[in-house]
Amino acid sequence: MNVLGIIPARFASSRFPGKPLIDLKGKSMIQRVYEGALKATLLDTLVVATDDQRIFDEVQRFGGRVLMTQTSHLTGTDRCAEVLSHFPDHDVVINIQGDEPLVAAEQLDQLLAAFQDQEVQIATIVNPEVTHADLQNINRIKVIANARQNAIYFSRSPLPNMHYAKDPQFPWLRHIGLYAYRAKTLLDLAQLQPCALEQAESLEQLRWLYYGYQIRLVCSHIETPNIDVPADVEKVLPFL
Numbered sequence: 001m002n003v004l005g006i007i008p009a010r011f012a013s014s015r016f017p018g019k020p021l022i023d024l025k026g027k028s029m030i031q032r033v034y035e036g037a038l039k040a041t042l043l044d045t046l047v048v049a050t051d052d053q054r055i056f057d058e059v060q061r062f063g064g065r066v067l068m069t070q071t072s073h074l075t076g077t078d079r080c081a082e083v084l085s086h087f088p089d090h091d092v093v094i095n096i097q098g099d100e101p102l103v104a105a106e107q108l109d110q111l112l113a114a115f116q117d118q119e120v121q122i123a124t125i126v127n128p129e130v131t132h133a134d135l136q137n138i139n140r141i142k143v144i145a146n147a148r149q150n151a152i153y154f155s156r157s158p159l160p161n162m163h164y165a166k167d168p169q170f171p172w173l174r175h176i177g178l179y180a181y182r183a184k185t186l187l188d189l190a191q192l193q194p195c196a197l198e199q200a201e202s203l204e205q206l207r208w209l210y211y212g213y214q215i216r217l218v219c220s221h222i223e224t225p226n227i228d229v230p231a232d233v234e235k236v237l238p239f240l
Contacts, residue, residue, distance in 0.1 A: 001091050001092055003043050003044050003091070003112055004047070004094070005045065005096055006048075006080045007034060007047070007049065007097075007098045008049045010050065011051075011052035015229050016230055019099060020050075020058075020098055021058055024240055029099065030055060030059060030064075031059075031064070032101035032103075032240070033096065033100060034048060034059070034064045036105060037096050039105035040105040041105070042108070042112040044090070045087060047064075047083060048066040048067070049067055049080065051071045053068075077189055091182065092115050092180060093181050094178075095180070099226045099228065100224050100225070100226045101236060103224060106222060107178070107220050108178075110220050111124070113218075119214075120214075121181070121215075122179065122180070122182075122216065123180045123181075123216040124178060124179050124180075124215055124216075125176040126145075126218065126219055127173070127176055127220060128174075129221065134172075135158035138156040142154070142158060144160065144173075149216060150217065151205070154201070156202075176223060179205075185213065188213075189213070198210070
């Protein structure tokens, strides 16, 4: 298995423009993500995918590998598919979040290990530690699994409805936004048209389920904070 790790990095973020280049105790965020991901033992190649010259120059400055991609991509999946076209000898692709400077290499390896099962097309991380507040928070994505540990549905709502439940306990799962794909599957996903479910929930993975792709759920208790808005920086600094 030849694994390609891709870190999509955009400069134009509506909530935090330029965040890949912010300084985090002497290193840019994109450098910290890159160096953390390099520690994953199952990664063969790692590259940053960007559409901004400033990010491109920064990755080259610290000695990382970087590719300039089109500005027209609507999703990180589309950007990853373009990068994959430059590495046709890779079998599996992992999409690594560019706003997690504390990225855990162990978690990347946990996800990639799922592809030892030849039936796995797509894999993603879920956390079984779900609070009542998580269930009510629309930004905490909930997942329902089947008996084969594949996803049935992702939602911002607290699924399932527990009105008829005699036992209020349920094995809820919370989604962690980290994905890996078979190379052929990723190229196929990039050709799919949006569907009504995806648009209703604003969750791209519902498009994949709608068209019949299976998503293997990998349980992990590892969770690292991301930097989404400027206020998140102070939450991360003490761990660096």
